[in-house]
Amino acid sequence: MLLKGKTAVVTGGSRGIGLAIVKRFLEEGANVALCGSRPETAQKAVDAILAEHPDAPVMGIAPNIADEAELEAAFREVVERFGKLDIVCNNAGISQSTPLADYTAEEFDKIIDINIKGVLNGCQAASRVLGEGGVIINTSSMVSKMGQPSGVAYPMSKFAVNGITISLARELGPRGIRVNAVAPGVTATDMVASLPEEMIKPIADAIPLKRVGQPEDVANAFVFLASDLGSYVTGEVLAVDGGMTV
Numbered sequence: 001m002l003l004k005g006k007t008a009v010v011t012g013g014s015r016g017i018g019l020a021i022v023k024r025f026l027e028e029g030a031n032v033a034l035c036g037s038r039p040e041t042a043q044k045a046v047d048a049i050l051a052e053h054p055d056a057p058v059m060g061i062a063p064n065i066a067d068e069a070e071l072e073a074a075f076r077e078v079v080e081r082f083g084k085l086d087i088v089c090n091n092a093g094i095s096q097s098t099p100l101a102d103y104t105a106e107e108f109d110k111i112i113d114i115n116i117k118g119v120l121n122g123c124q125a126a127s128r129v130l131g132e133g134g135v136i137i138n139t140s141s142m143v144s145k146m147g148q149p150s151g152v153a154y155p156m157s158k159f160a161v162n163g164i165t166i167s168l169a170r171e172l173g174p175r176g177i178r179v180n181a182v183a184p185g186v187t188a189t190d191m192v193a194s195l196p197e198e199m200i201k202p203i204a205d206a207i208p209l210k211r212v213g214q215p216e217d218v219a220n221a222f223v224f225l226a227s228d229l230g231s232y233v234t235g236e237v238l239a240v241d242g243g244m245t246v
């Protein structure tokens, strides 16, 4: 029960890594607000959790993460329901693989809105609602260290996430707010998990630990950073990638 009595928000919490974070946080005793891109998807994920654990302290929210005021209002709803807010995980994100020559301005804008402004807005709303003390954890990626062969805007956005994290660790540290990021490697969320074995094997072979990550591997790093076990860790971008970026 590493998070007993804590209240957390997880953006992109309706599936994949975010849903794994929500479930691990609940197991560790936290109250959790699961943030989806639409009210229906958020509610569906909440209903699935409640079907297994009817008393789970979980609620669904669906603010537009590209709009700070909406996010802040949603965080205040969470405070109304659970009494306070301690942990904000800015995890929602999209990826892209478009070659540079084919990129459109709309695609650049979309990734900036979701992956960069979404995280920055989440940090700003958190700083307004958290008060003194608290934890912010942003989801970065291994591509924030190594880039990728196509789809430059995705690694660009994750470099920005690292910059936001490191800078805000310095700005918010004096208020007792720790700001960290987790940088997953190839993780078996829906898209990766549905690939056939012959596609997964060469990917896994390139990873020192010889397997792709599970969403729970990544969620465990969030538990560590969110809990008092990480009480002296701030400004860290923690790789959870099986050694891919070593």
Ligand code: NAD
Residues within 6 Å of the ligand: 011, 012, 013, 014, 015, 016, 017, 018, 035, 036, 037, 038, 064, 065, 091, 092, 093, 094, 095, 114, 139, 140, 141, 142, 183, 184, 185, 186, 187, 188, 189, 190, 192
């Ligand atoms: P996913 O597609 O399974 O989930 C993405 C989540 O983000 C969903 O819950 C979705 O609702 C939310 N989201 C997407 N667009 C949104 C929007 N406009 N507004 C609000 N929410 C929105 O992906 P995932 O693999 O679980 O990815 C989660 C995070 O992990 C992302 O930031 C991603 O960049 C990062 N990541 C994933 C991997 C991987 O291999 N899966 C590797 C490195 C980093």
